[in-house]
Amino acid sequence: MVKTDFEPKIIGFLCNWCAYGGADLAGVSRLQYPPNARIIRVMCSGRVDPQFVFKALSDGADGVLVAG
Amino acid sequence: MSKLKLASYWAAACGGCDVAILDINEKIVDVANVADIVFWPIAVDFKYSDVEAYADGYIDVCLFHGAIRNSEGEHIAKLLRQKSKVMVAFGSCAVAGGIPGLANFKRREDIFERVYIESNSTQNPERVFPQTKFAVPEGELELPEFYKDVKCLADVVDVDYFMPGCPPTADQIWAVVQVIASGALPPKGAFVGCSNKTMCDECKRVKTEKKVKKFYRPYEIMIDSEKCLLEQGLTCMGPVTRAGCGNQCTSANLPCRGCYGPVDGVIDQGAKYISALASIVDADTPEEADRIISQIVDPAGTFYRYGLPGSLLRRAK
Numbered sequence: 001m002v003k004t005d006f007e008p009k010i011i012g013f014l015c016n017w018c019a020y021g022g023a024d025l026a027g028v029s030r031l032q033y034p035p036n037a038r039i040i041r042v043m044c045s046g047r048v049d050p051q052f053v054f055k056a057l058s059d060g061a062d063g064v065l066v067a068g
Numbered sequence: 069m070s071k072l073k074l075a076s077y078w079a080a081a082c083g084g085c086d087v088a089i090l091d092i093n094e095k096i097v098d099v100a101n102v103a104d105i106v107f108w109p110i111a112v113d114f115k116y117s118d119v120e121a122y123a124d125g126y127i128d129v130c131l132f133h134g135a136i137r138n139s140e141g142e143h144i145a146k147l148l149r150q151k152s153k154v155m156v157a158f159g160s161c162a163v164a165g166g167i168p169g170l171a172n173f174k175r176r177e178d179i180f181e182r183v184y185i186e187s188n189s190t191q192n193p194e195r196v197f198p199q200t201k202f203a204v205p206e207g208e209l210e211l212p213e214f215y216k217d218v219k220c221l222a223d224v225v226d227v228d229y230f231m232p233g234c235p236p237t238a239d240q241i242w243a244v245v246q247v248i249a250s251g252a253l254p255p256k257g258a259f260v261g262c263s264n265k266t267m268c269d270e271c272k273r274v275k276t277e278k279k280v281k282k283f284y285r286p287y288e289i290m291i292d293s294e295k296c297l298l299e300q301g302l303t304c305m306g307p308v309t310r311a312g313c314g315n316q317c318t319s320a321n322l323p324c325r326g327c328y329g330p331v332d333g334v335i336d337q338g339a340k341y342i343s344a345l346a347s348i349v350d351a352d353t354p355e356e357a358d359r360i361i362s363q364i365v366d367p368a369g370t371f372y373r374y375g376l377p378g379s380l381l382r383r384a385k
Contacts, residue, residue: 049339049340049343050336050339050340050342050343051334051335051336051339051340051343051380053339054336054339054380054381055335055336055380058380058381058382
């Protein structure tokens, strides 16, 4: 694989009750993970509007993760 | 009180907005009573040089239609902005790019290739394309530069009011003219001549549970004139479109095409519509959902028909 300096910015929309809980647990368990994921907590992944995804991408995100 | 000085201009537009102004019929005489027209290329013989000779702020209200497609549109927009106290983005093209804005799905080179090479009535073996400057024995000729993408009016100048519609309806134009004439101007940046509710909110059709198994184009089915069009499987943009047109299309048994644009607070009408469709597709499996959604012909062109340059998508890469 070609080595590059590319560091993607990934916006994660995480459900408060599951995926965000998991991310929180990763934190308290002191699991290391790369800082590329920028997490936005939503109260339900059903709250995520396609506009959020478009907005994230148009403002420079390289990827969007919706988890919940 | 001296009469209002009114200007109107078309940039990348079809002329329908001008016709819409004339559609106020005999009331145009009343407009002439309260206003002097100082620039209106389709109807009155003023030149660009006349506008250049006006003092800054000489024009009270400028109704600007059309998107900004080339350098001429931008130049006149800036000139009229300088000469006008109030600048109104009039019609869907000026507000959000309108139909000309659909060109943003293509690149400039693709458009030139289609228009000057591929189109059936064209013979152009030397591949001659329009140039911004061309030397002839008499001197140098100039053409406006065709921009890489279509812009909205607010992308090039400061806009005071937005009046959506393709075109804005005659009743709404008349109402807005009266408001302007009365001097009771709304706050800057307001959308005028429309409501802040959605089309669905004003639509009188019977709405029940929305579950769609198959999408149709209007010619494919006999349309029930009482029932919600979306429930009949037509991609009616009513849920995500600003009301104000008087439900003209849906009253004529045609689905709303979304020309009044999104309501306040929504920045991307197409994305909102994707969200709306997602909630009505009646599928049990992801494959079935894919199959139902893929029946929609030209989704991008349908969901962004009047507002691609003003949306988050803006243009194809």
